[in-house]
Amino acid sequence: MGQVLKCISPVDGSVFAEREVLSREDAFAAAERARSAQAAWAARPLQERIDLVMAGVAAVGAMNDEIVPELAHMMGRPVRYGGEFGGFNERAGHMAQIAAESLADIEVGEDASFKRYIKRIPHGVVFVVAPWNYPYMTAINTVAPALIAGNTVVLKHATQTLLVGERMAQAFHSAGIPEDVFQNVFLDHDTTSELIARKAFNFVNFTGSVGGGQAMERAAAGTFTGVGTELGGKDPGYVMEDADLDAAVDTLIDGAMFNSGQCCCGIERIYVHESLFDAFLEKAIAIVKGYKLGNPLDAETTIGPMANVRFASEVRSQIAKAVEAGAVAHIETFAEDDGGAYLTPQILTNVTHDMRVMREESFGPVVGIMKVSSDEEAIQLMNDSDFGLTASLWTKDVARAQAVGDQIETGTVFMNRADYLDPGLCWTGCKDTGRGGGLSVIGYHNLTRPKSYHLKKVTG
Known part of the structure; x- marks a missing residue:
């Protein structure tokens, strides 16, 4: 055999x-x-x-x-x-x-x-x-x-x-x-x-x-x-000061956590203008704390196990290393987290691009959130990656989104949405993607x- x-x-x-x-x-x-x-x-x-x-x-x-x-x-x-x-x-x-x-x-x-x-x-x-x-x-x-x-x-x-x-x-x-x-x-x-x-x-x-x-x-x-x-991907979201805050939080956190974060174009890092950072973080934490981790065959479950124990182990390792280096984890371990495939979804702040969780693909239910003060700073951070699949921009100004989008090294630029594949558009990437x-x-x-x-x- x-x-x-x-x-x-x-x-x-x-x-x-x-x-x-x-x-x-x-x-x-x-x-x-x-x-x-x-x-x-x-x-x-x-x-x-x-x-x-x-x-x-x-x-x-x-x-x-x-x-x-x-x-x-x-x-x-x-x-x-x-x-x-x-x-x-x-x-x-x-x-x-x-x-x-x-x-x-x-x-x-x-x-x-x-x-x-x-x-x-x-x-x-x-x-x-x-x-x-x-x-x-x-x-x-x-x-x-x-x-x-x-x-x-x-x-x-x-x-x-x-x-x-x-x-x-x-x-x-x-x-x-x-x-x-x-x-x-x-x-x-x-x-x-x-x-x-x-x-x-x-x-x-x-x-x-x-x-x-x-x-x-x-x-x-x-x-x-x-x-x-x-x-691979390490797709960023950028929330500008004029963004619809509730829509940005709902969409970006769903983009980070849906399918236990196992999405090609899932959101893995979020940059929020300093004027909205605290409010964004508060709303994001509330959403994630409301998830129900459990058996995916249970209709009440909103987030299931990761597909394999070794995938979950990599995400746990990235989170642990980030926390050791000074990151703050905002979600307490869920009771259903078994140390194996069933993994607590996590939001991290006080993260930097020196941390693996902000540079390497996580492909799991974790997202790092950073404060920025300008488009220029956000563009530099979004481009500071080996990957380039999608980027999600949040603003009421189409021209501004286009101008920022023109400077991002990515395959797709989203405005006021994320984690979606439009078959009328070319699905493509650049760099190591x-x-x-x-x-x-x-x-x-x-x-x-x-x-x-x-x-x-x-x-x-």
């Missing part, structure tokens, strides 16, 4: 699911089947591919009553929040809606002598490596547009959410998408790297840790295989290649 992947449930530490990884030979065979199926899939009319993908999306929605508790078991999100189908459907639906225009030929010009245009050509086989924190929504970001554009897709999901890829494959196949066109696979790291290094795929999309992204790029080195990555972009018309451009036609007519 080969290596077995095990999903350890954060609810009680039990093995919730396990699957054996594919052998090297079976993995390469799966990739070859995807390659063999691609031309016929791309030859289907665009509308047919769109209809099949959206039927697959609807089939996932039909499973939602089973999916929601399954997610709670696998990664700890409380059932009260109802799963991910709303965003899953919104993202796929938007990409379906803009497909014809996004994939249309770019007409350069035609006259009596020449016809010139640029086509968007599918890469071929797209390999999607998806994370556990929003396992359906992050996967569909690439799966839907890749299939619609005429690629075949091989999906490898995170071990923590082992059953998600199976669910998606079952739904898409039931809707009529051929099994070789969309495959879910279980792979170990070595086989994954070898597949990439041996050019089994034409494009790789990875969402996960910085180390994981570096491993993908190393595997692809010299192959000229495109690699798109969305990696990675490169490339998903969704929007740019998502289609990244999942296809341009092919130019320069056709000289015979006129005589």
Whole structure:
């Protein structure tokens, strides 16, 4: 028997699911089947591919009553929040809606002598490596547009959410998408790297840790295989003196704590103008003290366990080191905090950028809050990071938000909102957050290649 992947449930530490990884030979065979199926899939009319993908999306929605508790078991999100189908459907639906225009030929010009245009050509086989924190929504970001554009897709999901890829494959196949066109696979790291290094795929999309992204790029080195990555984040919020205070507190603290802080674009550090700092802090503490930590299968639970004990251990370590260095922790340990996956959400003040909790990704329910006196100070602090995914600005002045936003090193600038992915906009990052972009018309451009036609007519 080969290596077995095990999903350890954060609810009680039990093995919730396990699957054996594919052998090297079976993995390469799966990739070859995807390659063999691609031309016929791309030859289907665009509308047919769109209809099949959206039927697959609807089939996932039909499973939602089973999916929601399954997610709670696998990664700890409380059932009260109802799963991910709303965003899953919104993202796929938007990409379906803009497909014809996004994939249309770019007409350069035609006259009596020449016809010139640029086509968007599918890469071929797209390999999607998806994370556990929003396992359906992050996967569909690439799966839907890749299939619609005429690629075949091989999906490898995170071990923590082992059953998600199976669910998606079952739904898409039931809707009529051929099994070789969309495959879910279980792979170990070595086989994954070898597949990439041996050019089994034409494009790789990875969402996960910085180390994981570096491993993908190393595997692809010299192959000229495109690699798109969305990696770590340390997303800031900045509350200006004219902000709607209640809205800023509610949104930023929710952005920091929802999903136990395990959000790609979660808020991990907040900078508040000195005139609002005390009021912001008081309101933030009251919100967090009102959370109910507990079993995610309990409808009363508002914050569940972190997905894995080792993730919680890292957050505890960051908090402890910060407090040792002078930070103030404002939330007393909850009775339900078991020292394992069940972790008390925490607000820290008197923090500095010398502390790990303000520099390294926490990916947990902790946020540091600092006082600032000017836009210039806030901009310097927001940019003092190795990451750049989103930034959330709070002001009534759109022009001011635009001016500040232009100076921030980030992929998305929010004003008066946070922690949301708009499928009409490119989802992208800079610095160690990675490169490339998903969704929007740019998502289609990244999942296809341009092919130019320069056709000289015979006129005589």
